[in-house]
């Protein structure tokens with residue numbers, strides 16, 4: 001496996017691959033890798049000759065300085081995992097390499113960013129849009145792999161690909177969970193033992209809420225019960241609990257056809273903010 005820190009060296013490597021008609025899969029990450037990320041590598045390996053994983057904690061998508069500072073950085077261990085997973089190349093640039101000049105471009109995703117993560121983290125999707133566009137231009141992948149765990153991010157990237165005519169296929173991969181249901185996430189490492197023990201309630205409440213909706217309970221009652229459940233666990237501070245249309249991400253008052261609905265949650269456990277969702 002090759003590790004690149006400069007755009008130029010990665011491009012040289014990929015130019016050779018493209019000349020040999022190799023197909024390229026890209027998995028953009030912020031590192032501190034876990035089995036969720038490895039599932040994206042596996043998906044890419046089945047679809048492409050070459051799998052490139054980027055590891056870059058992108059400062060422009062953080063609106064909270066402490067979150068950026070404390071974001072786990074474990075590049076050496078990440079490279080071992082990627083090598084074992086059969087990844088072809090890692091791109092791990094410095095901030096200066098990715099942003100030789102501060103980006104002035106502003107990307108506004110309209111209504112897609114007016115809710116949930118976009119509303120709670122102003123500027124977040126502008127930063128995601130810029131860095132992902134740069135990665136697409138640098139790597140020129142045939143396929144790009146993203147996790148459903150970041151459901152709103154998937155909608156934003158889908159729009160980015162359409163609006164800027166990126167010539168690639170977006171592949172959305174299912175959320176990989178711990179055995180107790182907690183969605184794998186790099187930020188889980190920041191939880192203390194007590195918080196880690198409580199964290200699976202997020203998935204439990206998501207599942208109960210989904211089942212209640214499918215059983216015909218009104219959306220507003222399900223939202224009320226979920227708020228009550230979170231309020232009953234003092235370690236949690238709920239940021240949002242939304243029942244939305246999976247395409248528009250707008251709140252819905254009653255559920256629609258199969259696979260058109262989603263429940264999305266963001267909740268703080270101490271200083272750590274976790275997100276999760278279920279599509280049904």
Ligand SMILES: Nc1ncnc2c1ncn2[C@@H]1O[C@H](COP(=O)(O)OP(=O)(O)OP(=O)(O)O)[C@@H](O)[C@H]1O
Pocket residue numbers: 028029030031035036037039040145146147148149150173174175176177183184185186187188
């Ligand atoms: N549990 C998971 N299952 C599948 N894909 C995942 C999972 N967690 C993250 N991903 C995907 O991996 C890619 C990189 O995500 P990222 O590096 O931010 O990891 P993360 O674990 O989501 O970290 P955090 O949520 O703490 O920022 C994204 O497309 C994300 O959706």
Ligand SMILES: CC(C)(CO)[C@@H](O)C(=O)[O-]
Pocket residue numbers: 028029030056058061128131132150153
């Ligand atoms: C897509 C991404 C790597 C862009 O920095 C990030 O938002 C993430 O890890 O999901």
Ligand code: BAL
Pocket residue numbers: 030061150153
């Ligand atoms: N997984 C989304 C990246 C972020 O939280 O900034």
